[in-house]
Amino acid sequence: MTIPPAAHDARAESSLRELRRAETAALLSSDIAKAALALHGTPVLLLDPERVRSQYRRLAAALPFVRFHYAVKALAHVDVLSALAEEGCGFDVATGEELELLAGIGRERIIHTHPIKKASEVAEALEAGVRTFVIDNEVELDKFRSAPSDVRLLIRLAYRSPQAKSDLSTKFGVGPFEAARLVERALARGIRIGGFSFHVGSQLDDPARFAAATTETLALMDQLESALPVRFETLDIGGGFPVAYDTAVTPLEELAAVIRPLLEPRADRLTILAEPGRIMVAESMTLLTSVVGLAERGDGRWYYLDDGLYGAYSNVLTEDVHPLIFAEREIEGLEVDAATHRWATLAGPTCDSTDVIAREALLPDLAVGDLLVSPVMGAYTVVTATRFNGRSVTPIAVISGGGRTGELVAAQPVGALV
Ligand SMILES: Cc1ncc(COP(=O)(O)O)c(C=O)c1O
Known part of the structure; x- marks a missing residue:
């Protein structure tokens, strides 16, 4: 089998930049984007749930035998959850709070994959009807001692991945x-191990x-099946699929x-899950x-923006990804005019010196009030x-699907909308 190398080269990067620029230009010229900007001012995030639908369809076409469970943690927005629910996607939750956002979604479409959970959270998820959970230690196994017999536990395996962003x-x-x-202990305690899960690391190209x-x-x-009286039925390949921020990555396909x-020949016997976020x-x-x-500072021009780390x-700080600006x-x-381009530092609005978004951004001369855009x-x-500093979380304006220009509604259950 030939494994494609990660596609990092200068030409790929400049065509990625041009693609992102063109997509951003089309978005900004739309009436709904202009309306959202007029309504909210900046900072504002424009959310297009149609892009979420098309990504789901891409994944489903590329790996048609895999059941996808969207990792809600990546963006717990009601319009994202609604769009994916309509597409037939499943959901992966890490907390009881994420589970609450999915009121109205059939429990068989939800898996709980946090390997460590409060006993009360396990009880609530079981009570709500969730039946697939992940464990990676005996203390966690014991939390399922009196779980209903249709509960299936997946054992989380660790694969080192230092090249991943996380x-x-x-x-x-x-x-x-x-x-x-763990499989032996589970057998001894009469707890069903349905199979295994792993996560290769997030943003892994x-x-x-x-x-x-x-x-x-x-x-x-x-x-294990040949050594022990077990037969597994599930393999969960996690998430981690990479995204082209400022550099090209291997395309999903x-x-x-x-x-x-590797997976397809097993799909007749195994249920194959994935949890992309x-x-x-x-x-x-x-x-x-x-x-x-x-x-103007000792190291050149600094621009202070109304959004930051x-x-x-926050993705720059917590994940070391670098969105284009x-x-x-x-x-x-x-x-x-090329002569007016200069290397500049872009800083966020808080009073913390860590709050620097980019140190070497090549930008035209900017003035107070000028707009910057990150796709x-x-x-x-x-x-x-x-x-931090009492600042509000950046509002999200929805620019397709329902066509609402609402604010962040992450705490709203999705049930009423599907
Ligand atoms: C258990 C689990 N599943 C799925 C995901 C989603 O991963 P990604 O966003 O890299 O696809 C994560 C991310 O941290 C995770 O911890």
Whole structure:
């Protein structure tokens, strides 16, 4: 099997930039985007739930035998959840609060994949009808001692992934020996282990790593089935699918082509699940922010924006991803005098010196009030934002689907809308 290398080269980067610029230009010229900007001012996030639908369809077409459960943590917005519910997608929750957002969604479409849960949360999720959970240790196994017999537990495996933006194996998951012991303990206690799950690490542009984790997990399942009186029925391949922020990544279809031959032959016997978050929503939101101040400092020009690391750009801080940042003049494709371009520092609005969004941004000269735009701001942005300095969380205006220009409604259950 040939495994495509990660597609990082200068040409790919400049065509990615041009693609993002053109998409952003089309968005900003729409009446609904202009209306949202007029209504909210900046900062504001424009959410297009149609992009979420099309990403779901892409995933379903690339891996048709996989049941997708959207990882609600990436963007818990009611219009995202509604769009995915209508598409037939399942949901992956990590907390009772996320579960509450899914009121009205059939419980068989929901899995709970946080390996560590309060006993009260397990009880509430069971009471609500959730039947698939993830564990990675004995203390957690014991929380399911008196669970109904149709509950299936998945054991989370850890695969190291230092190249991922977030290597989740440093916090959760077990190796094969520990996994085998957990299966034995579960058998001894009469608790059903339905199979295994893993997460290769978030924003991982490495198809070979996805393939290796899949192969190793399938081999472990085969080995345990031949050594113990068990038969597994589920494999959950997690999330991690990469998104092109400022650099091109392996397209989803190419990544899928690498893992599909490993998984498809097993799909007649195994239920294969995935829990993508980022790839489903990243491209669905665009941030509009503006310059509130500027200063010449020892290291050059500084622009201070009305959104920053403690707000929607929290992805820069928590994940080390680097969204593109366009000046409005660049987006409109207006002739920008190269001589007026300069390297500048872009800082957020809070009084903390950590709040710097980009240190070497090449931008045309900007003035107070000028608009800046970042595409691909849907995943892990507002959900990890803070209220530091008393600032409000950046509002979200919905620009397709229902056509509402509402504000953040993440706390609203989705039930009434589906
Ligand atoms: C258990 C679990 N599932 C799914 C996801 C979603 O991963 P991604 O957004 O990388 O697709 C995460 C992200 O942290 C996770 O922890």
